[in-house]
Amino acid sequence: MNKDIESYIAQLARMIKVVGHKYISLHYTGVNADTSAQSISWYHKHVLGYKRDGYHRFINHDGVIEMLEPITFQVSGMYSPLAWEYIKDPNGFKEIRNILPVCFQICFETLKDLKMSAVQEEVLIAFFKKAIEFSPDILIGGHNEFPFSVS
Numbered sequence: 445m446n447k448d449i450e451s452y453i454a455q456l457a458r459m460i461k462v463v464g465h466k467y468i469s470l471h472y473t474g475v476n477a478d479t480s481a482q483s484i485s486w487y488h489k490h491v492l493g494y495k496r497d498g499y500h501r502f503i504n505h506d507g508v509i510e511m512l513e514p515i516t517f518q519v520s521g522m523y524s525p526l527a528w529e530y531i532k533d534p535n536g537f538k539e540i541r542n543i544l545p546v547c548f549q550i551c552f553e554t555l556k557d558l559k560m561s562a563v564q565e566e567v568l569i570a571f572f573k574k575a576i577e578f579s580p581d582i583l584i585g586g587h588n589e590f591p592f593s594v595s
Contacts, residue, residue, distance in 0.1 A: 457574035471551040481510035507563035
């Protein structure tokens with residue numbers, strides 16, 4: 445694997461820990477076509493009407509990880525649960541939503557039979573291992589495995 449990708453994976457895993465994500469949700473494009481982060485962004489915003497992209501990162505068929513949204517943003521691909529905080533006001537305690545989502549969402553491109561390439565698999569496994577190294581309690585699954593999934 446490319447040293448730049450390894451370095452980026454380590455940086456991304458550290459950022460996920462710092463932000464406090466509790467979940468990593470895996471998506472795929474659902475089309476057998478060469479696409480890009482730019483075209484996914486266009487589709488989410490202009491066809492689906494999302495205010496933000498549906499994912500934080502996109503992995504193309506060559507294993508390159510492209511940014512769609514900063515990891516501190518709640519994306520539109522799922523109803524990411526938000527961390528809850530309690531604040532004290534004059535009338536007692538009140539629930540407020542923290543601004544940080546707790547689910548990091550990554551999508552991979554499919555070119556044939558809706559499956560990832562060997563390079564994508566290598567990148568994702570390295571990413572998952574590094575994320576677990578930094579955040580041992582993080583839960584990783586397909587987007588339909590979480591109760592807060594849109595689809």
